[in-house]
Amino acid sequence: MFIGHIGLALAAKRATPRASLGTLFLAAQWADVLWPIFLALGIEHVRILPNGRPFLQLEFISYPYSHSLLALVIWGILFGVVYRAVAGGRHTLWILAALVVSHWVLDWVTHVPDLPLYPGSAKYGLGLWNSVPGTMGVEGAIYVVGLIIYLRETRARDRIGRWAFFALAATLVVIYLASTFGSPPPSVRALWMTALSGAALLILWAWWADRHRDATM
Numbered sequence: 112m113f114i115g116h117i118g119l120a121l122a123a124k125r126a127t128p129r130a131s132l133g134t135l136f137l138a139a140q141w142a143d144v145l146w147p148i149f150l151a152l153g154i155e156h157v158r159i160l161p162n163g164r165p166f167l168q169l170e171f172i173s174y175p176y177s178h179s180l181l182a183l184v185i186w187g188i189l190f191g192v193v194y195r196a197v198a199g200g201r202h203t204l205w206i207l208a209a210l211v212v213s214h215w216v217l218d219w220v221t222h223v224p225d226l227p228l229y230p231g232s233a234k235y236g237l238g239l240w241n242s243v244p245g246t247m248g249v250e251g252a253i254y255v256v257g258l259i260i261y262l263r264e265t266r267a268r269d270r271i272g273r274w275a276f277f278a279l280a281a282t283l284v285v286i287y288l289a290s291t292f293g294s295p296p297p298s299v300r301a302l303w304m305t306a307l308s309g310a311a312l313l314i315l316w317a318w319w320a321d322r323h324r325d326a327t328m
């Protein structure tokens with residue numbers, strides 16, 4: 112899942128208007144930020160299936176530290192605690208922690224059974240990925256609702272606030288379609304490099320556009 116996570120991050124602006132959209136992106140995608148790092152370090156493992164159908168081009172052999180439920184609960188609390196120490200705000204801790212953990216829940220709906228509850232546990236996943244229209248319908252709906260909520264909660268202060276945000280929203284859709292229907296990455300190395308640089312770019316972009324928008328309330 113990709114833009115579904117982003118949709119939840121956008122919607123979270125309603126619950127925590129002071130947090131930057133960049134922070135919310137980072138929290139919702141935390142598992143997918145750690146994952147390429149752990150792949151690069153050889154701690155987690157993936158196999159590329161060159162002839163895989165859309166959404167099924169990667170076999171997640173093992174990713175207990177970025178994608179088990181237990182790991183994400185711990186990461187979520189750490190994320191919230193660090194945020195509170197840096198930026199303050201009491202209940203933001205729990206919203207950010209919930210966003211980090213929400214990644215597991217959304218992935219659980221879409222992935223085939225490859226998500227552990229804790230390192231070494233049995234693996235779970237409802238397999239919505241087996242249906243391309245089903246996956247795109249669910250993810251697309253979460254994304255659109257998230258966009259609507261974010262656009263109601265914030266107002267562009269200037270042209271950057273308007274156009275940088277709309278360009279970001281459109282780019283996310285393009286990336287989603289390209290990664291779904293494009294050919295799989297040529298190597299695991301190319302995969303983690305693209306995943307990590309893409310996540311960094313999108314998080315910075317979200318932070319930048321959000322800085323040029325004000326809360327409406």
Ligand SMILES: [Zn+2]
Nearest residue numbers: 142143214218
């Ligand atoms: Zn993930």
